[in-house]
Amino acid sequence: MSSLQECLNKVLPKGCQFTLHHLSTPPSPSSAIFAPPPGQKPDETYCESQFLSISIHHNGHPLQVFAIEVLIYTTEYLTTLFVSKADSTGYLHFLDLPKGTPSPLKTISTSILHYLISERKRSDRRLVLSLFARAQNQYLFPASVENSHKHVLDDRGLIRWWCRVVDPVLGGDVAESEEAKEDRWPQTSAMGYLRVPGYDAYETKAFFPKCAIWRSTLPARWRVADPLQDLSLSPDLPERCLIPRFPDDPKARFVETLDDELLVELREDPQSQSRHGASRMTNNGRWRSIRSLDQFWDAMSFRQECSSGRLVGFLWAVFTPRDFLPLLQHSTQDLEASETPTATLPAPPDSQHQESVPLPIGSPLPSSPPHEPPVTPSPSSQTPQEPPTPTPVKIRESKAIEDQPEKTKCYYWPTSSRGEVVLRQKDYDRVGRFLLRQDYANKEVAVKSTRKWVNNVAERAGIKNWGKIVVGEKEVAIAAQATINGGSGANLLGAGLIRKKKRPADGDVLENPSVNGLADASTLSAGLVRKKSKAR
DSSP states (O other): OOOHHHHHHHHSBTTOEEEEEEEEOOOEEEOOSSOOOTTSOOOOEEEEEEEEEEEEEETTEEEEEEEEEEEEEEOSSEEEEEEEEEEEOSOGGGGOOOTTOOOHHHHHHHHHHHHHHHHHOOTTSEEEEEEEEOOOSOSSSTTGGGOTTOOOOOHHHHHHHHHHHHHHHHHTOSSOOHHHHHHHSTTEEEEEEEEOTTOOHHHHGGGSOHHHHSOOSSOOOEESSOOHHHHSSOTTOOGGGTSOOOTTOHHHHHHHHHGGGGGHHHHHOTTHHHHHOHHHHHGGGOOSSOOSHHHHHHHHTTSGGGOTTOOOEEEEEEEEETTHHHHHHHHHHHHHHHHHHHHHOOHHHHHHHHHHSOOOTTOOOTTHHHHHHHHSOOHHHHTTTTTTSHHHHHHHHHTHHHHSOSBOSSOBOOGGGSOSEEOOHHHHHHHHHHHTTSOOSSHHHHHHHHHHHHHHHHHHHTOSOOOEEEEOOBOOOOOHHHHHTTTOSSOOOOGGGOOOOOOOOTTOOOSOTTTTTOSSSOOOOGGGOOOOOOOO
């Protein structure tokens, strides 16, 4: 199986040299991205961060041109890849690519997503790629907007760009051998989904790639919809349990606002929870104002982030393996079977009820003195246990990355898709904050900022140098317009594209000499002249 470095070598322009810096974290317990149904526990969720930076070589120094951050959420039934941030610096023009060469940034993004999806797929689990396209001047590289060569896309252009990035991944159009495709995508169906609040289906289809719109002989890759209902284990779940909540997500903020409706009864009657239980307080987990996902997306169009001329595109790519449907039925049965014993056991409710019943004032407590001595340990027993307590904790933390298993029932963490540098989440967050304190306003400070960030990561990882050299091997065809025009910016027509009017021969008779310019003036016949009647 090819590495990410080899995949980039095959798709980048021939002779172009880049440096790939791949940083990641091990899977760690995280908050669930889906709200649990009423009375149930949230799914056990693990989160892993992947940060990939692409640099060019300018005067012998690395210069960052692109970076992307992907968060991988895994549960027992689903793997979700969320594109958190992606940004460029605008210094790609120092490569001096021929005019008309496609931008390598789209190719790099497609290759990175395709590689992560291929490495993290599970043979009997669904995998979802999720992102939202919202245009901003800069995400990861501070002051890069001051660079005049940085091309900042607007909302519509950014949504269209991400659709073109994801479309090759859906159809397996990424440059790859047939054997590798069969190994990575064995009988896997893929479908893309797009939602743009405020746009109808006809307007949303304009964002799809042209090849996807006019592809009539093959099955459609894109739908103007969302897969949230299909991704759930039960079709009867409340809407708030179907919508994922990602960091800095516009729809997640709207969900939190709607969740305030579930606490209205508790505010009106604070004792309602104790008298009637949590089912009345939460209203069975359903909102009052929003009753369906379609209503949710319609209401999203009136949010500040999706109105006033601004657009946000929510994009999904769902990869379903062949063996998924039988597993879904089996997992649903297991879920229902696991819920049945907990609901029928009478012991926990009775014990909780007995503890909550107040005793009469002045009643004797004969059982409290005998139980106090065994519960409270003696000082002599605490003394030998206190010193060794911190030592094993530190040892486990220092070996957590090495000892962490590669595969469990909730996550899959293959060695091939880990970063060249693997840091703990705390160090990863510090490295991210360090990047946001740098300056990429011009070439000189951008080179210094790149070197500082690379050295900061190396220092935290305890290594001297890191980064893999990527050299393009693909022969890129220059756009036809640039070839015809010889690289000029003007839009000219060649001599073969101009069709001249056939000139009449000398012996031909002209039926209308005035039309061919042989008459001195255009005259009207007497029948076509209308005279004004004289007044009597």
